[in-house]
Amino acid sequence: MGAATSQAVVTATLVVGAIVLAALPARADAPTPADAPTGSDAVAPAPANAPTGSNADSPASADAPTGSNADAPVVAPTGSNANAPAAAPSDAPAAAPSVAPAAVPSGAPGDAKLDARADAQPRPHGDSCTGISTRGGRFAACFDPGNRLSITAAAADGRSTSAGAIDVGFGIRLRHEITFDDDPDLEWKMSHVLIDGAHDTGSSSFDAIVYSGLYLRHSRDGHIVIPFGVPKKVYLPFDVGALAEVGRFDWRAGSPTATVSVVRVAPLVDFARSQSERAVLAIGPAAHWDIAWDPEMRAVSEHRVAPFSEGLVDLRLESHDGLTIGDARVEAGTAWHSVTGWRPEFRAQASLERTVIAVDDRPVALTLGVQYDTVTGEAVASLGARIVLVTKTDPRVNLTPLASR
Amino acid sequence: MKSVYVAIGIAAFGISLPCFADDAQLPTMSAERPVLCLRDSADQVWRVQCDPSTRVCLYAPNEELDSGGNRVKPLERARTCELDAPFDRKRMEADGYTFVAGRVDAPYGWMRDERQRVFQVNFDLKRRMYFGVAYTPQKFLENPLASTRTSIDFGLLIFDVKSGTDEAPTMHRFRFFEGQVHMAPFSSEIVMAHYDLSHKFIDPLLRITTFVGEPARHDLGLDLGMWNEAGDLEIHPTPFGYSQLWRHATSQVTLDLWQSHDLDSFVRVRTGLGLEGQRDDVNGYRSAIAWSSAFEVDTVLDKNGFHNLQFEFVQEVPRYFTATETTPLLTERTFAHLQYETVLLAINDQPLTFKLAAGGEKRNDLPGVPNTWAFVMDAGLRFNLWAPPRRKPS
Numbered sequence: 001m002g003a004a005t006s007q008a009v010v011t012a013t014l015v016v017g018a019i020v021l022a023a024l025p026a027r028a029d030a031p032t033p034a035d036a037p038t039g040s041d042a043v044a045p046a047p048a049n050a051p052t053g054s055n056a057d058s059p060a061s062a063d064a065p066t067g068s069n070a071d072a073p074v075v076a077p078t079g080s081n082a083n084a085p086a087a088a089p090s091d092a093p094a095a096a097p098s099v100a101p102a103a104v105p106s107g108a109p110g111d112a113k114l115d116a117r118a119d120a121q122p123r124p125h126g127d128s129c130t131g132i133s134t135r136g137g138r139f140a141a142c143f144d145p146g147n148r149l150s151i152t153a154a155a156a157d158g159r160s161t162s163a164g165a166i167d168v169g170f171g172i173r174l175r176h177e178i179t180f181d182d183d184p185d186l187e188w189k190m191s192h193v194l195i196d197g198a199h200d201t202g203s204s205s206f207d208a209i210v211y212s213g214l215y216l217r218h219s220r221d222g223h224i225v226i227p228f229g230v231p232k233k234v235y236l237p238f239d240v241g242a243l244a245e246v247g248r249f250d251w252r253a254g255s256p257t258a259t260v261s262v263v264r265v266a267p268l269v270d271f272a273r274s275q276s277e278r279a280v281l282a283i284g285p286a287a288h289w290d291i292a293w294d295p296e297m298r299a300v301s302e303h304r305v306a307p308f309s310e311g312l313v314d315l316r317l318e319s320h321d322g323l324t325i326g327d328a329r330v331e332a333g334t335a336w337h338s339v340t341g342w343r344p345e346f347r348a349q350a351s352l353e354r355t356v357i358a359v360d361d362r363p364v365a366l367t368l369g370v371q372y373d374t375v376t377g378e379a380v381a382s383l384g385a386r387i388v389l390v391t392k393t394d395p396r397v398n399l400t401p402l403a404s405r
Numbered sequence: 406m407k408s409v410y411v412a413i414g415i416a417a418f419g420i421s422l423p424c425f426a427d428d429a430q431l432p433t434m435s436a437e438r439p440v441l442c443l444r445d446s447a448d449q450v451w452r453v454q455c456d457p458s459t460r461v462c463l464y465a466p467n468e469e470l471d472s473g474g475n476r477v478k479p480l481e482r483a484r485t486c487e488l489d490a491p492f493d494r495k496r497m498e499a500d501g502y503t504f505v506a507g508r509v510d511a512p513y514g515w516m517r518d519e520r521q522r523v524f525q526v527n528f529d530l531k532r533r534m535y536f537g538v539a540y541t542p543q544k545f546l547e548n549p550l551a552s553t554r555t556s557i558d559f560g561l562l563i564f565d566v567k568s569g570t571d572e573a574p575t576m577h578r579f580r581f582f583e584g585q586v587h588m589a590p591f592s593s594e595i596v597m598a599h600y601d602l603s604h605k606f607i608d609p610l611l612r613i614t615t616f617v618g619e620p621a622r623h624d625l626g627l628d629l630g631m632w633n634e635a636g637d638l639e640i641h642p643t644p645f646g647y648s649q650l651w652r653h654a655t656s657q658v659t660l661d662l663w664q665s666h667d668l669d670s671f672v673r674v675r676t677g678l679g680l681e682g683q684r685d686d687v688n689g690y691r692s693a694i695a696w697s698s699a700f701e702v703d704t705v706l707d708k709n710g711f712h713n714l715q716f717e718f719v720q721e722v723p724r725y726f727t728a729t730e731t732t733p734l735l736t737e738r739t740f741a742h743l744q745y746e747t748v749l750l751a752i753n754d755q756p757l758t759f760k761l762a763a764g765g766e767k768r769n770d771l772p773g774v775p776n777t778w779a780f781v782m783d784a785g786l787r788f789n790l791w792a793p794p795r796r797k798p799s
Contacts, residue, residue, distance in 0.1 A: 182481075182482045182512065183481050183482050183523075185478075185481055186481075215534070215790060217753055217754075217755065217790070219753055219754075220478075221478075221481065221522065222753050223522070223524060223752075223753060223754075224750055224751065224752050224753075225524045225525065225526065225750060225751040225752075225754065226750050227526060227711065227748060227749075227750060227751065230430060231516060231518075231524065231526050232518070233518050233522055233524045236752065236753065239753065240752055240753045240755050240790075241790070242534065242536070242788075242790050244534070244536075244561050246561065246582055262595070263559060263561075263582070263584075263586075263595075265536040265559050265561075267536065267788040267790075287536060287538065287557045287559075289557070289586045289593065299646070299647075299686060300640075300647055300649075303591045303593075303640075305557070305586055305588045305591065307538045307555045307556065307557045307588065308538045308557065336555075336588045336589060338590075338591045
């Protein structure tokens with residue numbers, strides 16, 4: 001890595017860090033519109049006295065003490081509680097249902113849970129994400145960067161390319177959630193990247209990936225189940241998930257081989273535990289199979305396999321309005337090379353994206369990225385612009401003309 | 406690498422030890438009978454279910470409890486309970502009913518602990534994404550001291566879809582990007598896309614009536630199906646470099662010799678044709694039409710999906726369009742593979758499984774590789790995502 005390249009990488013890293021530090025706290029300090037959600041995308045804590053299904057709508061139950069012995073039962077149950085485990089409520093028999101209970105409000109438990117969840121999530125607040133021009137026209141002020149088709153043009157430093165070359169890129173991102181009616185505390189957060197790549201216009205260099213997916217299972221109740229004997233549940237403070245990548249290609253002009261990453265997988269634990277996909281801090285062991293392909297010989301020159309012998313850290317942060325996105329990934333460990341045996345490997349990449357303007361409600365963003373890979377021994381820094389051609393309108397945005405509202 | 410596996414083993418067994426400490430079990434409410442939600446004098450809501458046959462009423466809090474017995478959150482995966490129902494406890498006790506603390510019922514494939522927390526205890530490993538690592542000692546018969554090696558395996562999307570009626574179901578099985586990679590020496594196999602179909606036929610294909618003695622009818626059922634794979638890649642080391650075998654597409658007809666009622670398990674034979682090509686550093690690339698047949702067993706041994714057994718015996722006869730100095734026009738490959746997989750534990754309801762496998766192969770299509778049986782064993786762990794509960798028996 002040349003001195004100029006190193007300097008560029010260090011500079012870019014500092015700039016990325018500075019922008020992240022400047023941009024993310026600004027979100028917290030920003031004035032919140034009256035109808036904006038205060039919880040943002042943080043996981044809503046479970047209300048200690050959350051009403052359950054049957055009494056969710058009951059005002060009397062809202063402040064009901066939990067596990068209270070204050071009111072003795074009218075008639076104690078005759079069933080013995082001698083075998084009740086320690087975790088069972090000590091007042092369970094005492095608080096057993098009394099004769100002719102008071103009128104219970106109608107409503108299903110499932111409904112109540114859904115209601116509670118709705119309160120925990122950001123409420124619709126179209127006005128905070130919808131701007132109004134002086135002429136009364138509406139425009140989007142929030143964007144969904146997880147669902148888009150975009151093109152990118154960036155100047156990169158560090159590649160063995162001709163000076164002044166521009167990387168032209170293309171990518172499709174999709175994300176969605178899978179929820180369950182019978183378990184509103186459970187949610188699968190699915191992020192997909194399809195056909196994402198960049199080509200150096202000054203040479204034949206290119207890198208691309210066919211598919212990359214990040215699947216995170218968010219549950220308010222993390223646990224391990226030990227199925228032996230009587231199944232047992234042990235609490236865990238994280239979500240679980242996985243990263244899967246298929247078909248990554250990397251060809252650098254002047255390099256004797258191209259790298260084909262056939263598959264890369266990693267089971268992950270996510271400590272961010274965010275209900276939305278705007279915050280991810282995932283860690284896990286990574287496995288991959290890469291091929292070094294010699295285009296002149298038209299043959300494989302080396303296989304590189306990491307059997308979960310590398311660690312992976314994936315960090316993603318996205319501002320509430322979707323204007324600022326930062327992500328970083330670090331992989332480190334050892335991999336087996338079919339020619340040279342076990343060798344240490346280290347890869348790191350970080351990127352920052354900031355939307356500065358929007359054309360017809362399609363964002364145009366400045367991008368900054370750095371990456372380093374010990375296998376290629378090259379560090380790359382890039383600075384460019386990303387134009388979103390197709391995007392899904394953020395559900396918080398209301399673009400209906402005022403006249404027809 | 407050994408330290409990694411030792412650590413995994415210590416962690417797994419270390420975690421599992423406390424599970425045997427507390428076997429106290431409260432009775433569970435029936436998912437088939439109605440349940441009442443009643444409020445006590447302290448304004449707490451309880452679920453109550455009475456069984457007239459045993460004159461026992463189970464009661465449980467309508468919320469999850471913390472370790473101190475305090476109600477902390479709504480029940481997960483709880484069904485709607487009947488409200489506003491008349492309930493005269495004194496009269497019921499006078500009638501001989503007893504009230505016993507219990508657990509709220511959970512959906513099929515789930516259960517609750519004494520704190521009413523729900524967790525999955527039934528796993529469908531035929532619907533999942535998985536990846537794992539295995540320790541793979543290998544020995545060739547002619548070289549018992551051959552190297553040991555490690556492998557990874559993965560299946561990015563495995564699922565099946567059941568259609569049709571209960572009497573005549575059809576099972577569509579899909580697998581995408583499934584394979585394994587062995588190290589030291591390197592070899593790999595990946596299948597991009599797999600689809601097979603099983604159908605249970607109500608009407609027999611042939612019915613034979615015999616008139617010797619009392620006339621009798623004998624049905625000959627032929628549960629035919631299909632089996633297809635596309636984009637299969639095998640890479641093997643040879644004395645002359647790596648050999649890459651591309652099975653571009655293979656299509657076979659299947660005959661199920663035995664099917665379970667839900668079509669989750671089967672024993673079958675299959676046969677068909679495929680188009681393939683092999684490339685090695687000696688002969689370059691050459692194409693072939695391959696006739697292949699297999700005997701296959703895939704069965705789930707228990708109703709909760711914890712124990713899964715697979716066996717496959719495959720014979721392939723590729724007929725190459727051009728002969729080479731190292732391989733003839735007609736070659737032969739024989740594979741056998743046996744695998745047992747069981748659920749060890751579940752992390753956030755995502756199962757961690759243990760796989761034990763053994764296999765062998767004998768082939769004469771690889772240049773420089775002796776045409777003799779080679780055996781391999783696998784023992785490893787797989788992390789699985791999704792794996793919902795198995796379909797409830799109808």
